[in-house]
Amino acid sequence: MERTCSLLYKAAYEGNVTTLRELVQQDRLILDRLIVINNNGFSETPLHVAAMLGHVEFVKEIIIHKPELAKELDNQHFTPLHLASAKGHLETVKVLLSAVDDHDLWCYAWDGEGRNPLHLAAMRGRLDVLRELLRVAPQAARVNLNGRTETILHVCVRHNQLEALKFLMNVVDDYEFVNAKDDYGMTVLHLAVAHKHIEMVKFLLTNTKIEVNAVNANKFTALDILAQSQRTEKDFDILESLRYAGASRTIDQPPLLATQTQRTINQTHRVHHLTQNSQENKTRKPDISWLSRKRESLMVVASLIATMAFQAGTTPPGGLWQDNSSSTTAANSPSNDHLAGQSVMAYNDSDFLYHSYLISNTVGFVGSLSIILLLVTGLPFCQRFLMWVSTIILWVTLTAVTATYTIAISIAAPHNDTNIVSHVLLYFILSWAGVMVVVALLHVINIVIKILKWLANITMVRRKKFVCDDGAASL
Secondary structure, eight states: OHHHHHHHHHHHHHTOHHHHHHHHHHOTTHHHHHHHHHHTTOOOOHHHHHHHHTOHHHHHHHHHHOGGGGGOOOTTOOOHHHHHHHHTOHHHHHHHHTTSTTTTGGGSOOOTTSOOHHHHHHHTTOHHHHHHHHHHOGGGGGOOOTTSOOOHHHHHHHTTOHHHHHHHHHHSOOHHHHTOOOTTSOOHHHHHHHTTOHHHHHHHHHHSOOOTTOOOTTSOOHHHHHHHSOOOHHHHHHHHHHHHTTOOOOOOOOOOOHHHHHHHHHHHHHHHHHHHHHHHHHHHHHHHHHHHHHHHHHHHHHHHHHHHHHHHHHSOTTOBOOSOBOOOOOTTSOOOOBOTTSBSHHHHSOHHHHHHHHHHHHHHHHHHHHHHHHHHTTOOTTSHHHHHHHHHHHHHHHHHHHHHHHHHHHHHSOGGGHHHHHHHHHHHHHHHHHHHHHHHHHHHHHHHHHHHHHHHHHHHHHHHHHHHHHHHHHO
């Protein structure tokens, strides 16, 4: 018997179906004897071995002869379904679930650690297996670990299985399930913050119905747990996400002497101040990066406009006279005297157009040079005010360039195309004016929103200060 069992376990380890059939033919009660031995405290059955290794054909064959083996437990109370689920053998899981009539009940079975097959699949990130188990027994996901109030979501967070957590939240997403607490009163958000799982914290705050200010058995919120942990770079991202979601800290101390109470409140204020400073340091980096990028963009645009304006000033439409000319004209005829290098446009068109062209081009040239000068002189450009000044100068410069272009086109256009040119220029000017109005309106709206947020923050700070002072006075 001992030799036959050894051969059977070797066949299970190798997934050798032929050896299994030969052994069953030699002794038709061999699988029944395994059940008797296993009930007397033996270790795993050959089905446990095959299920753990994913030998699906061997699993099918052994179930054909003795389906009761699918219900057997090893010395750690693992069923074959537990082992196949933990290892992620999807086809083996399907075969085992079809082996017994009450297959959905085995999705609820606990092992020696109080975990059912869904818990094991979640802690290992076996999404395909988890999907199959939920299809068979959807309510098994709501079963806590045996003897504990810890849910399958707690299991996902403890083992950092974000994808499994996302999948479960898509299947079972209700307020009670998400905000369930373990034996220590910890929600999954408490655990995610304690374990510094940044992506998991962000997902819980933005995609679930998690209560951001829930307290554990020690009356600590998630933000309290973060404040007590050792400072790392991950803390700043978690702090930013919690603050954005409206997280707050609790000040819930037992009644003590007045001096001790005041000392506790002062310490809380200092920690809160340090937390705010850390948050400000974190938010300054994006501001500096934004200012640096905008400064580079302004420099490129200003340099390009200065080059264009210089070229347009030295080579106006129509070009320059290439020779000197002095001629006698009639009394009522305009003089055509000119020197080489002078603008042809100044002689052939009205003084108004030429002067307008000269003024707009000069404004654009001077404006672009002013921006370049401000950017290269080393002024403290981390200040947003100076950057806004440069932006306004750029708007004026672009408007001047637009006017220069309009005048140049109107001068260069043939007289027989005057109507078409005038319509094109009119549409161009209206479009440009519309763009400027929209941009200005967006900036005004942005400024108004910032002012409202600033006023709201001031009101909130004053309200919190009043509550803290009132709480200290009452204690």
